Amino acid sequence: MPYRLTVIGTGYLGVTHAACMADLGFDVLGLDIDADKIRRLQNGELPIHEPGLEPVLRRGLESGRLRFTTSYEEAGEFGDVHFLALGTPQKQGEYAADTSYLDAAVESLAPYLTRECLIVGKSTVPVGTAARLADKLARLAPAGAQAELAWNPEFLREGHAVQDTLKPDRLVMGVRSERAEKILREIYEPLGDVPVVVTDFATAELVKAAANSFLATKISFINAMAEVCEAAHADVQQLATALSFDDRIGGKFLNAGLGFGGGCLPKDIRAFMARAGELGADQALTFLREVDAINMRRRARMVDLARELAGGSFRGCTVGVLGAAFKPNSDDIRDSPALDVAVTIGEQGGAVTVYDPIALDNARKAHPELNYGSSAVDAVRGAHVVLLLTEWQEFVDLDPEALGLVVAERKIVDGRNALDPTAWRAAAWHYRALGRP
Known part of the structure; x- marks a missing residue:
């Protein structure tokens, strides 16, 4: 008989x-535990924007294979395998991760849990969390040792989550028994031939932290090169192209x-540093402090560039901002560089109007002090400076000549190096970008 699965936590x-x-x-x-979210999901309404996910959700509901509840008792009785998919946000006022949602679940x-079952953690957690939760399960579950834990970290990219779930590039299984490995292999067998790494709890937890830290380091490396390129009047895009070969x-x-x-890289590298410090290995990850610092400096540099184009001050200046989500194809505004820049300029006296194809409602709730446009053209109407801060294809495809007809001044800062400088300059725009002459 196929396993019956529960998924605890219905976030992203x-x-x-x-x-x-x-x-x-x-x-x-x-x-x-959010009854309103469960009601919406049961009606086929997604609480997030994720390309391709809604039809998958609706197929599951219509087939009867997928349903939702707020009852832990129902989940315990139903499931053979329970996946933990809870958030681990950064603790208020410190770098460490808050694992209280996992503990509460x-x-x-x-x-x-009164019979044999497997509980599978998928959340990004500080190393050592799985062992601690396994001990807690053994103490609290009536089934005792038959309620076993495994750790199976997720590697989803927002905007590609369905593909990354159904066609993953690897599966990592942190297990303590052959039984747990066998169950996970059987569950993931329909995915086909996927590389599998079977390991211990600690290594499985570290894989996700290490992967996110490596990606963050690579992003901050090229942004550090952008800082040097600006000082040397070089072009970071040409530099990156040469490196890529x-x-x-x-x-x-x-x-x-x-x-x-977003909700992963910034808090995950900080949590990794905090946990390394607790383990006495903080020196191993001191470079991540600079990775984080470089990343935050980019936002300040973006504000500086915008201020330069505004003539040295944002007072009396109208600024059109294109983008609010932290990345395209997402409505996620958590730790969004785009919104951070927009808010900072507003605080410095600029009249800021923001437009984003998907994340506008979330942005408006989080920052009602900003103005919001109904389209890209609406957001930049009468602007003295335009900022491209999220590289939505809709913005990349904008006609510089048509946009020039509605702005007060043809000045743009390309915060994502997503536009063609030649085309914009040909349309008489003063074009600036991070890391380029």
Whole structure:
């Protein structure tokens, strides 16, 4: 008989995993303590924007293989395998990760685990969390040692989450028994021939932290080169192109610009540093402090460039901002560099109007003090300076001549190096970009 799965937590990771597992043919029960979110999901409404996910969700609901609940008792009775997909945000006022949502979920689920089952952590956690939760399960679950834990970190990219779930580039399984490995292999068998790394809890936890730290380091490296290029009057885009032909380096994540944001990379590298310090290995990760610092400097440099184009002050200046999400194809504004820049300019006296194709509602709730446009043209109407801060294709495809007809001055700062400087300069725009002459 196929395993019945529960997914605890229906945030970005949880709802994607639940819908995709149902699409693979499993009976899946998603659980969240937010009753309104559960009602919306049961009606086929996504709480997030993720390309391709809504039809997968609806297929699962219509087939009867997918449903949602707020009851831990129901989840405990239903599931053979319970996936933990809870957030681990940065603690207020410190670098460390807050694992309280995971602890609360385990404490709520454990009393209803009365038979043999597997609990599978997918969240990004400080190393050592899995071992601690395994001990907690053994103490609290009536099934005792038969309620076993495994750690199976996720590697989803926002905007590609369905593909990354159904066609992953690897599966990491942190297990303590052959039984746990066998169950996970059987669950993921429908995915086909995927590289599998079977390891211990600690290594499985570290894989995700190390992967995010490596990506953040690569992004900050090219942004550090952008700082040097600006000082030397060189072109970081041409530099990156030359580097990308070296197959030891490659071109991915080598696009200089405003830097990374979102709900993963910034908080994950900080949590990694904090945990290394607790383990007495803080010196090993001191370079991540500079990775973080370079990333934050990009935002300040973007504000400086905009201020230069505004004539040295934002007072009396209208600024049109294109982009609010931390990356295209997402409505996620967590630690968004785009919004950070927009808010900073507003605080310095600029009249800021923001437009984003998807993230506008989230931005408006978080920052009602800003103005919002209904389109790119609306956002830049009468602007003295235009800022491209999220590289949506809609913005890349803008006609510089047509846009020039609605602005007060043809001045633009390309914060993502996404536009063609030649085309914009040919349309009489004063074009500036991070890391370019």
